[in-house]
Amino acid sequence: MQLHELVNTIGQDLQRRYGERVHKLTLHGGFSCPNRDGTIGRGGCTFCNVASFADEQTQIQSIEQQLTNRAGEITRANKYLAYFQAYTSTYAEVQVLRNMYEQALKMANIVGLCVGTRPDCVPDAVLELLASYVDQGYEVWLELGLQTANDQTLKRINRGHDYAAYAEIVPRARALGIKVCTHLIIGLPKEGKEDNLQTLAKVLETGTDGIKLHGLHIVEGSTMAKAWHAGRLEAPTLEFYLDVASEMIRRTPPEIIYHRVSSAARRPTLLSPLWCENRWLAMTELGKILNELGPQGSLLGQPFCYTLPNSQVLHHNTN
DSSP states (O other): OOHHHHSOBHHHHHHHHHSSOEEEEEEOOOOOOTTTBSSSOBSOOTTOOGGGTSOGGGGGSOHHHHHHHHHHHOSSOSEEEEEEOSSOTTOSOHHHHHHHHHHHHTSTTEEEEEEEEOTTSOOHHHHHHHHHHHHTTOEEEEEEEEEOSOHHHHHHTTOSOOHHHHHHHHHHHHHTTOEEEEEEEESOTTOOHHHHHHHHHHHHHHOOSEEEEEEOOEETTSHHHHHHHTTOOOOOOHHHHHHHHHHHHHTSOTTSEEEESOOOOOTTTEEEOGGGGSHHHHHHHHHHHHHHHOOTTTTTTSOEEEEOTTSOEEEEOOO
16 A cells, blocks of 8 residues: 555645645745744754755745745646745744735635744734634644654753643644644654654644654754764664654554655755655655554554653553
8 A cells, every 4th residue: 555545644635625636835934933033042953954944045035936936846736735834934923924824825726824833932813813714714734843742852952942832832723723733853862762652642642633753854054963073963764763653653543644754855954864865765664664564543542651761661542
């Protein structure tokens, strides 16, 4: 079976509901981040360099220009979601956000918004604005960069918020009809498979509508790059990523939508691991593993089991 037959992917979900292909068009809104401008921190998250996944040159273009250019690159879709991806796309005055979001929504064939942001940057006014688009019939996804539920790791990577910030915003957004997609990173420093499974368990307990998995990228211009150059940091191997991601997927209820099961970055910005330069490699291998071991949801009911620092064992059942 192909991957979309084993995992509830966003592409298949959208095609099922809209009757045709719907494609995300990535946008750069020229936003900053409170973890860069000194509001809560400087330097950003230790893994971050937006140039690894977004073209910084596009921010000089209007939203209309960006959407037109992106749509022209897609030949197999006629409907689109406008995806505000770079930095913190709710980090501005509400009127600025309204003007920018509505520039996107007025474009032909745009059926909704995906807004990438941090859990601590979604005030009530922004939730109300996004909910107003839901009320107008648009598809709205709030893409929250959580990365991990481990507060020690969040502090170590200079994230600037804790898990409580995520757990507080998610039910509020979902109560307004806004769909939540949770971004998680596999392979963060000092985290093993048990940490990733514990993060998934907490995310499922809090509630989410979608998940996006990323392997840790070490990219030039990030704080982690300095440690990598000095030989103090290693990126996750493909084997580790596949082992963890496949189990996370099998422990995820089938109704939750996977927006991504692997990620890619480009050289020369990408330093390591080089396997993620090929975005199809991990996807193909995940398909093989899930074909053999079972599809999304096939481990539901099996207890999570972690060995905690104090040697106690934590069991969590997904039923």
